[in-house]
Amino acid sequence: ELRAAAQQHEQVARFDTRPLATYALLAAFAVMFVIELAWPLLPGDGASPSVGTLIALGGLQQVRVEEAGEWWRMLTCAFLHGGVMHLVFNGVAMFMAGGVLENLIGRRWMLALFVIGALGGSAMSMAVNDDLVTSVGASGAIMALLAAAMIASFRLPAGPARMQILVSLGQILIPGLLPLATSGGDKVDFGAHLGGALTGAAAGLLLLATWPR
Secondary structure: OOOHHHHHHHHHHOOOOHHHHHHHHHHHHHHHHHHHHHHHOOEOOOOOOHHHHHHHHHEHHHHHOOOOOOOOHHHHHHHHOOHHHHHHHHHHHHHHHHHHHHHOHHHHHHHHHHHHHHHHHHHHHHHOOOOOOOEEEOOOHHHHHHHHHHHHHHHOOOHHHHHHHHHHHHHHHHHHHHHHHHHOOOOOOOHHHHHHHHHHHHHHHHHHHHOOO
C-alpha cells in the first residue's frame, strides 16, 4: 500500500496543471480579433469590426447557414468578437471555466465541450433570432463550459474545494443568464447564452453519470 501511495503521489506531482488548451483558445480569440481589425472587408467603428467583416470571417447568420449550407459558421462564429470589451469579458470567463474543466476532465474533453457548446449556442441563436441577425462570440461555448464545470465539480467530495468552484463559476454563469428573464439588449445574443448553458449542463450530467470510479 505504501508503494502504491508513493507511485500515486509521484504521478500527481508530475501532472501538468497549467490550462494549456485554455491558453490556446484565448490565443486564437486574440489572433482572430487582430485579423478582424487589420484586414477589414469594410471599415469598422474604431476598435470594433464592421458587420461585413464579421460575416466574411465566419460570423453566424441563419440565412447563410440554412440557405447557403454554410454550417461551419456555427463553429467559426465562436472565435470572432465584436469589440475589445466583448473579447475581454469572454476571455476572463473562458480562463475561469477552462482552467477548472481542464483539471477536472482533461484537455481533450474540455476542447470537445467547447465545440459542443459552440454548436448548441449557435443552434439556439438561430432558433430565436431573426434570419438576418449576425452573431459572433464565444459566449455560447463558454456558458457550456461553465455549466459543465459546475456539474462536474460534484465529482469532488463535499467541502470547501467544491463550494469554492461552484461560487466562482456561478458568479459568471448566473449573471449571464439573468437577462433572459428581462427584455434583453440589442447587442447580446441571449439565445446563444441559453443554448450553450443547456448543452453544457446536459454534457456535464452525462460525464458525471459515466465517470469511472
